[in-house]
Amino acid sequence: MSAASAEASAIATAELSGRRVHVKVPATSANLGPGFDTLGLALAQYDELDVEVGGDGLRIEVHGVGAGEVPLDESHLVVRAIAHTLAHYGRDLPPLKLVARNAIPHGRGLGSSGAAIVAGVMAARGLLAPEVEISPDELLELATELEGHPDNVAPALFGGLTIAWVTPEGPRHKKLMVHRGVSPLVLVPEHEMSTALARSLQPQSVPHEDAVFNVSRSALLVAALIQSPELLLAATEDKLHQRYRAEAMPETDRLIRVLRDAGHAAVVSGAGPSILVLASDPSERADAVRLVEESAETAWQALPLAVDFLGATVTRVDEA
Structure with a gap:
């Protein structure tokens, strides 16, 4: 200068x-x-x-x-x-x-x-x-x-x-504005997760059918969040990143499976290890909290948050 x-x-x-x-x-x-x-x-x-x-x-x-x-x-x-x-x-x-x-x-x-x-x-x-x-x-x-x-x-x-x-x-x-029926729930564990570590577990390429799968689900998710919350479970399926990161956060992965098997639209929040549940109404959110309390092996904090x-x-x- x-x-x-x-x-x-x-x-x-x-x-x-x-x-x-x-x-x-x-x-x-x-x-x-x-x-x-x-x-x-x-x-x-x-x-x-x-x-x-x-x-x-x-x-x-x-x-x-x-x-x-x-x-x-x-x-x-x-x-x-x-x-x-x-x-x-x-x-x-x-x-x-x-x-x-x-x-x-x-x-x-x-x-x-x-x-x-x-x-x-x-x-x-x-x-x-x-x-x-x-x-x-x-x-x-x-x-x-x-x-x-x-x-x-x-x-x-x-x-x-x-x-x-x-x-x-x-x-x-x-x-975009989110449908008023969407009730987010964040489940936060005591342990942290490095974003750099999570990204390092990603493959450089994925199968063509997995890419197509995620394109369809991403498009569906936008529709579910702004118009049709009843589609959230199907819309939050993923084949690009969560399964590759599962080994670094096993309890997160296990609880997501438990929640999804019970019908809750649960995903990894960002790079994890927190879990985001996109409930379609507050009562569903309360059910998800109870399920985690019964299933978790470590302490998780439940944060029912508005958008x-x-x-x-x-x-x-x-x-x-």
Whole structure:
């Protein structure tokens, strides 16, 4: 960077001093069975973030999930996402105070890393406004650059059911509203699962008939989620990824089989090890909880969650 560019960046960054924003980001479940790396659903469990520009250096507080575990320096994923977004618009990372209140479980297949990235991108969006207006496509591109794929960050950003795909011009998404009869249930175990490990178990190629099978089920799943919840069990069948990952999370695999044999549309949530049950009514959800309580060999937390239709939000609190 030239001296003139560095000076311009420093001036632009100084303009952010004193600004404060509040960010709220939903959990997500990706894949939803057959929609590998494409379909995602926003769920009403939230990480919240307060960011203030000013003071001396970088100060981070983490409450709730991740407290005492995540880094408290510039390697913190939220800070990295803020810095990445500011840099894209010609700003340096200013002195910040960041307070995170996390409720999304880490390493459980509920999009915690995507939520952290979206929180940072949205925080930067709020800090830069109104001088810089970041479009939805730009938000998705910035978040995807850090996450590597858009299936979790798209529903975290926009809410609802999202279909995400990548074009030569960047990632794109389509948001759909979920049928009011769909009642999600997330079953969360005590142990974590590495997304990198889960992805390493995927084969580089699959049989042609398996690919065709998943194309049909993915199309059916969109119809089931937005119009015909009674088709959810058939629509959540998968042959592309879950069976290959089963050896790394045997109890997840066993419980999914138990649930599906009883008629519940159960799938691995994201990379696992959590289980997502897409029930067609609240009573079915309660039945699934009872079945897991009777069948599980280890402790599982049941989270009956609504679909989040709003997605991530950011509010300038210094102007309130």
